[in-house]
Amino acid sequence: EVVIGGDGYMGVAYGDNGNPIFATTDTSADQVPAGSGNNFSNYSFVYDLDVDFKVSGTSDSGLTFGASGDFDDLGASQGARGWDNSIFISGDFGTLTMGDIDGGAENVIGDLAGVGLSGLGDFNENLFLLGAGAQPAGPVARYDYAISGLTLSLGLSDDAGYNIGAGYATDLFSVGAAYEAVADGATITIFDIDALGSTGSTAITATAPDGASQVIGAASVTFANVTLKGIYGRIDVDGTNIDTVDQYGVSAAAAFGAASVSAYYRAITTDFKTAGTPDNDFEAYGLGVAYDLGGGLALEAGVAQADSDLAADALTVADFGVSIDF
Amino acid sequence: EVVIGGDGYMGVAYGDNGNPIFATTDTSADQVPAGSGNNFSNYSFVYDLDVDFKVSGTSDSGLTFGASGDFDDLGASQGARGWDNSIFISGDFGTLTMGDIDGGAENVIGDLAGVGLSGLGDFNENLFLLGAGAQPAGPVARYDYAISGLTLSLGLSDDAGYNIGAGYATDLFSVGAAYEAVADGATITIFDIDALGSTGSTAITATAPDGASQVIGAASVTFANVTLKGIYGRIDVDGTNIDTVDQYGVSAAAAFGAASVSAYYRAITTDFKTAGTPDNDFEAYGLGVAYDLGGGLALEAGVAQADSDLAADALTVADFGVSIDF
């Protein structure tokens, strides 16, 4: 059985001038810096439309299997080295999933609560070392086993490494911990500061000759329709001038009838081994509200602010509009 | 609810040698000019297949909303700066639509009647200054309000400008008028003569330092299954060596049981300010016939001729085949 669905949004966003997410080919927009030939808008229409599919089936012996994904990703799902979207098979042994999926760490830790119509830079998303990459880096494979609220999750990415996570959840609270190990010589992106609004690329990537690892934990508690969540993770990058990367953050999400609000605070500190190279501190805040109009239609709005020692200026972005779900 | 449908055609087309729409990678085809390494066919199979989706929903308070588009366009619909396909929300306040949609001018003016299986260069389509562009130029937003045969339509494109149209229609006739204004510094394509058959690019584009505008009107009358339509538009491009661009045309479409015929005549005159630069006159004619076989299958044939002072030769193209609609 194949079920077709999807979601989308349309609205407007505001951003500081010179923020790359507002770069435009409209030559009537302001140039930042003046005369640079790079045009930026202070505002922009924001728009997104996804159509997705969900396939499910059952074998003669009762194994369940299926696939899911977005139609626009099917091109990258092709061939023996395809990777996008996902396929799963599930039984008493647990669940095996392959494709463009969360690894074992991301599966139990997850992200902080998001804000806004468009995600506003998705600064609520945690850093993980392993994920599905462009071909021919291939898909991620993950094995999950769940019993009585406990989830064990093991992720593998061809040559790049593995991660493992364990979580325990009740209606009232959840805790999770995970470990990621990247193989010697793998290239990882520690932090992509482009999203912060710098016009030049100041992403921190590293080819770690002696590998890299992360230990990360999360906890959440839910009461009176409010969910609080906190995470802390430490990334070690061996054999490079980066010593450690610490990430931590908290979020709150609450629902009051048809209305809901969410907020997060996050920080990432990169500590360099080289004497005289100062730490790079990144901080982000976000606040979002939504109102469910029923039938799949909702009003959503949000604002986010982010700052980094490597970016010239702090960034403020905000958006507002309607989202649809079908 | 998601409804899947689509259309397509298969057939053959004839064109003058050296016409770029008949350029081919088949090295056995004639080279034009001889020895140039550019291969052209005098005939070609023509083929097109679209699969599309239409989504509709209703909120608790009775607002209707939805989305529509082609599956092959979903890649460009992604992300906060996506633009392809479209999303709408509609209520007593009117209808708000965003995506790769007609602006306010195109919505009330439309095109002349088309001909042929493949469109044969689509010379029946009128010129409009504003439309949805490649990312990151983003989507077009349009607001429509309709009451008692009257339609008001306002289109906006991020930084590039706006257009507004008003139309009135009965079963017997329709009239429409629209105004478009492009912001200072916007780049617009006045006329893309590539489609005419020149092997070199002779498109007329302009970055208008002082903006550009168009006034355009259309009228149609329907009697005895025949619809006649006429349009006239004048584009002003400030601060460039182009003075005005005049476009006008007429078309007729008639249905006789399962058979139908259509024809158009169009002309575009570009007037340059520079002394000694002669006007560029473009003219196109088209004639098409179709026969509906029922169930979504039809036979279609057409011929079109176009000529421009900037093209070496006049172009004649013709096609024939079957179209399907599902």
Place this chain on the structure above:
Amino acid sequence: EVVIGGDGYMGVAYGDNGNPIFATTDTSADQVPAGSGNNFSNYSFVYDLDVDFKVSGTSDSGLTFGASGDFDDLGASQGARGWDNSIFISGDFGTLTMGDIDGGAENVIGDLAGVGLSGLGDFNENLFLLGAGAQPAGPVARYDYAISGLTLSLGLSDDAGYNIGAGYATDLFSVGAAYEAVADGATITIFDIDALGSTGSTAITATAPDGASQVIGAASVTFANVTLKGIYGRIDVDGTNIDTVDQYGVSAAAAFGAASVSAYYRAITTDFKTAGTPDNDFEAYGLGVAYDLGGGLALEAGVAQADSDLAADALTVADFGVSIDF
């Protein structure tokens, strides 16, 4: 009516080091040769997911028509020179199909039985001179007529040439013969040895100034759930240093309840006119097994070996995993 379905697989594959199908962007994988900067895996996750559509309709007079294809191919199906996926119309006159389809030769000759989860290089597929190409080479058109077990099939590819095939099939056996003629000046790929595992490209392509042709025949016999098939073809390339290309092969496929096995042997010999240029001999073997778990789920495994005089080493690849069909 539009019916949505599809298939996919997930598993693991093993291959000799330095085989391009195991090339990876993972910098932690071995470099072959050492220090070359080209990373290869000895193993790889293999993954593929296709979602497809099948459209069918009937005209008022009883003609049937339709379209079929994969959603990920719809981008190349667009416009007058689209070519991917396919459209057909069928009646007493026979069936006319256009798109990315088998030509008249491939339609009656087919391929040998395949092996493995991912196809393992698809060395079981026969060589044909004509097929649908990238735009603007356009679609292939084919006319088929079938009566009492006899099939006639004529394929045409814009400028590049034509092919014609005739087959006769009963429940017990089938025979088929076909002829392909490529126009003077067409560029054809005789053999693409890249798939064999060489890190440099050693594909044999030829622009045949005086055309090229192939005569190819196939026969199969089925008894006690076992199907044996054999093919032989000879390609003549006029006006180049290639004299003839001979391809031949045999395959066996058998089903035992839910289990099935398949195997093939293939050889391609390229004979050069130039004195002193030795023949290039290519050989491949494959063996596959599958077990149907019901409901569309199956276990599949295979191994293939291939060797060519133009490749440094023989290639061995193997894979194992689950496939889904929905």
